[in-house]
Each structure stands twice: as structure tokens, then as C-alpha cells.
Amino acid sequence: MTKQRKSPGDSCQAGASRRDVIKGLGTVGAATVVGAGVAWAAPAWDGAVLDDALGDFLQDHYRRMTPEEIAGALARIERRAKRTYGVDITCEDTPPLDGVVFGYALNLSKCRGYRECVEGCIRENNQGRDSQVQYIRVLEIDKGTMNLEGSDHYYDPETVPQPGKVYMPVQCQQCDDPPCVKACPIEATWMEPDGIVVIDYNWCIGCRYCMAACPYWARHFNWNDPQIPAAEVNPSTNYLGNRPRMRGVTEKCHFCTQRTRKGRQPACQEACPTGARIFGNLLDPASEIRYVLENKTVFRLKEELGTEPKFWYFTDV
Amino acid sequence: MRRLALLSVLVLAFLAPPAPQPRAEPSSGRPVADGSATRDPAPFEVVPRQDSLLFYPCSQCHEFMPGHPLLVASTRPPPPHPERLNHGGDRLWCRTCHSLDDTDHLYTLRGQPVSFDEVYRVCGQCHSHRERDWLFGGHGKRLGNWRGERRLYLCTNCHDPHDPTIKPRKARPPPPLRAGLEPIATVPKGPTMIWDERVSP
Numbered sequence: 001m002t003k004q005r006k007s008p009g010d011s012c013q014a015g016a017s018r019r020d021v022i023k024g025l026g027t028v029g030a031a032t033v034v035g036a037g038v039a040w041a042a043p044a045w046d047g048a049v050l051d052d053a054l055g056d057f058l059q060d061h062y063r064r065m066t067p068e069e070i071a072g073a074l075a076r077i078e079r080r081a082k083r084t085y086g087v088d089i090t091c092e093d094t095p096p097l098d099g100v101v102f103g104y105a106l107n108l109s110k111c112r113g114y115r116e117c118v119e120g121c122i123r124e125n126n127q128g129r130d131s132q133v134q135y136i137r138v139l140e141i142d143k144g145t146m147n148l149e150g151s152d153h154y155y156d157p158e159t160v161p162q163p164g165k166v167y168m169p170v171q172c173q174q175c176d177d178p179p180c181v182k183a184c185p186i187e188a189t190w191m192e193p194d195g196i197v198v199i200d201y202n203w204c205i206g207c208r209y210c211m212a213a214c215p216y217w218a219r220h221f222n223w224n225d226p227q228i229p230a231a232e233v234n235p236s237t238n239y240l241g242n243r244p245r246m247r248g249v250t251e252k253c254h255f256c257t258q259r260t261r262k263g264r265q266p267a268c269q270e271a272c273p274t275g276a277r278i279f280g281n282l283l284d285p286a287s288e289i290r291y292v293l294e295n296k297t298v299f300r301l302k303e304e305l306g307t308e309p310k311f312w313y314f315t316d317v
Numbered sequence: 318m319r320r321l322a323l324l325s326v327l328v329l330a331f332l333a334p335p336a337p338q339p340r341a342e343p344s345s346g347r348p349v350a351d352g353s354a355t356r357d358p359a360p361f362e363v364v365p366r367q368d369s370l371l372f373y374p375c376s377q378c379h380e381f382m383p384g385h386p387l388l389v390a391s392t393r394p395p396p397p398h399p400e401r402l403n404h405g406g407d408r409l410w411c412r413t414c415h416s417l418d419d420t421d422h423l424y425t426l427r428g429q430p431v432s433f434d435e436v437y438r439v440c441g442q443c444h445s446h447r448e449r450d451w452l453f454g455g456h457g458k459r460l461g462n463w464r465g466e467r468r469l470y471l472c473t474n475c476h477d478p479h480d481p482t483i484k485p486r487k488a489r490p491p492p493p494l495r496a497g498l499e500p501i502a503t504v505p506k507g508p509t510m511i512w513d514e515r516v517s518p
Contacts, residue, residue, distance in 0.1 A: 113488055114486065114488050114489060115489035118492075131493070132492055137492070153491070153492065156488070159485035160488040263464050265460075274458075274483070275470070275475070278454060286356075286359055288454025288459065289454075291455055295453070316450075
């Protein structure tokens, strides 16, 4: 599952020829615009250049794009965010780190159901404020059971934790054998070398097969364009991460690729006030997550399905 | 007499190493992980707390207000001291961790002065499992990064040492519902526990 990106020289003949034809059409269109007295690359209609109008349509799969094409895609994302939200964002394509496979451990004894991780995730990942797209779902479960079917994630009492309840945040478990990847008919989602299952939002056709395949209810569908107040848009974004998404694509937790690939903690870990969340490199024997996995009694959710989640739960002592 | 016996047992049980330097470098005498007996915790820095204490240094006042020589466990110290100690039942009192002779430090049961920035050495005397987890990253919170320099919250950044239980509070709002929809009904909760079924009024 290594990223294979073609160099500018070689090309997939069939796809390239199709694109070349359409690009040619685009050039004709541009010539028309120029002929109408508008300078090339100047804002044409609604502040958009021709690239913005056709670029997304012509864009290839992330893993087949050349570095130049990626740069163009990132620039288009930044311009679109400026048009949509009026905010200057930076969109990067941060590569996975060598010798790193990310894992997460969550201490159920510490989680108290504050939903601070949910809030931190929404703000970090530019999720629509009124949409149901929330990567983390905190389940309220009766003590003495592990009945996910009987759990409630709409709980809203005066104070948490409520007596007789335990709280279990569930998000993408970053399976090592991810069923969502198998289900995707167009390979718009895949596992990166650092173990994060990512989505090329531009390639996604919104069929939602992956949502049906996921046993953790971790994937979400964008029914609307995300509505975010301009002041709250997170301007530090990543192509495979938290860049503003479009309507009609599926998305999910990506372990905050925009942060973790630069050595920072994911936003949910940073937001959690209880210290229940422990994130780190599974390949580093000195890491905190390895300490937890080696010294605590841990379990994985629905492990019997064989999806090999890289997300563990544990309790104190 | 009973307290004295308990104290001596604790002192024997937690023979702590000499006071470390401000920059904590856990020596090989620190507790080690179960799974890897030779492993030491990685070096770390703590979020300093001493300077953010409102009345620190305590000696500013206590220079002129020496402690009452007859101070006993039932004494209620006046403000700004905490009104009551809700920690450890009746096993602890002020001078379990504080000293009237040197108010600017905490003291271990063995009588070693400990800076407020190394409070885990005092807490860890009883909560040794927590201290070990904290040193290795299984308890508490690491700030900022997942690799490189470790920067940790101290025990007292999250827990009030005089009332350490975290109090319940309001949660962030639940996920929004699409207009016109009801929350997805969960499986009705009946008497799921055997004692709910068997024990009837």
C-alpha cells in the first residue's frame, strides 16, 4: 500500500488522452474568454479563474497525480475556501512519516462523557456546525453491560458522568484490514503507510458503500456543504485531512493528518481534559501507547470481525 | 499511636530516592513497567505550577505568622488555606505533606523537601501505581506533540490535592439532528440486571 505517484514524464495513455482532449476544450474556452476582452487567469466569473471551473473535473486520483498537479489542486482548494468562507487557508500535502504507524488508546475509566473531544474535532477538522458530521460519537452505556445497541449518544443531562453510566467515544478505528477500503468501488479510500485510512474527497463519488461496510459507524456523508463561520475556519489544512469538503462525499476521522504528520497530537487528544486519550507511534517501543498496550488490559471494539483496529480501549488497573 | 504505626509502615514502604533536580531525569531507581523490567521512563518536562500558585512563596506570610505550636489535626486553618481536606479520609492532615518549618516546600513522609513542581513524588508515595503510569505516559496528559520532548501536566494541574475527585459538569451539546427527525431510538432499556429482575418490592 505504498503511494505510487507518477512522474511528469510517464502517463497512463487512455486516461491521459481523455484528459488531454478535455484540456484542449478548456483551452478553447479560455481563448473565447480572452477573446471577450478578459485577461487570462484574471478573475472571470464570480472571482474564479478557468482552472477553478474545470480543474476539479480534470483532476486525477491523488495517488496518480504528479507533484505539479497536486500543487495545482492545493491552490484550487485554497482559492475555493477564499470564495466560500472568505478566509485565507493553507492546504498542504504532508507525506507520511517513515517508521511510523499511528495507534490510539483510550482509557474508559477516565472518560467522563464531556464531549470535549467532539468539540475539538469539529473545530479542527472544519466540520459543518449544524451538520450531523461528527467524527467522534460518545456512547453512554449502562454500567454492567457492553451493549452498544442499547447505548445513547444523544445524552444531554445536567451533569456528566451520570451515576450508573459509562462513556465510550467511538471514532474511526483505523483498521489495518479496513472493510471500507475493500467496499469502495473506485479506490477513493486507502490506507497510507502510516496506517491512516484516508479519502481522496475529490475522487469520492458518494456511493456510501464504505459507510455500509464500516462496523463502527465511523464514516459520514456530507449532505450539505459544511457551514462554518468565517472566524472559526481552521486555516491550517491538509489534502487528505481537514480541508473544507464538498457536498456529496464521505468523510471520517483521519487521525488529524494535518497535525500528527508534523509531530503534533490529534485535536481530540489536545481537547480531552481528562487525559483519557493516548496517541503515538506503534513502532516505537518507548512510546506511551506501547506502554499502555504492554502493561494494561486492553481490548478492541468488535475485534472478532477481524478488521484489526489500531484503536484500543483500556481501563485503570 | 495507630497513626504513628501507619506512618512508619508508609515510610518503610516508600523509600524514595534523593531529591531530583528541577529538570526531572528519572533515575534507574524509579518504578519500572511490568512488561519490561529494565525500562526507564523517558525524560520529561512538567508544566510548571509553583509560579502560578496565588500566594507562593508561602514564607512571605509565614515569616511573620509562624504556625501555632499546638496545631493539631482537628485545627481548621484560616483562609486562604483550604477549608477542609477531602482526601484520604482521616488518614491525612496538613502536615502529612506540608511543614511549618519550611512552608515553601512539600515534604515526603521521610522528611525530604520537594518542590511544588515535583509534587508527583509526594502523591506517588500512596498512589504509586498512578505515578508509574504517569511517568510512562499511561496516566495524565501530554501536551503538544506525540514525539520529541515530553511535556506533562502535573498531578495538581488537574487534581485539587485537597479535594482530588473531579466534579461532574455539563457536557458539550449532543450531535444536532436533521430537521424533523427524532433521535435514533436505542434498544429499550428494561431491567437488564439480574438483581433488577429478581428483587421485587
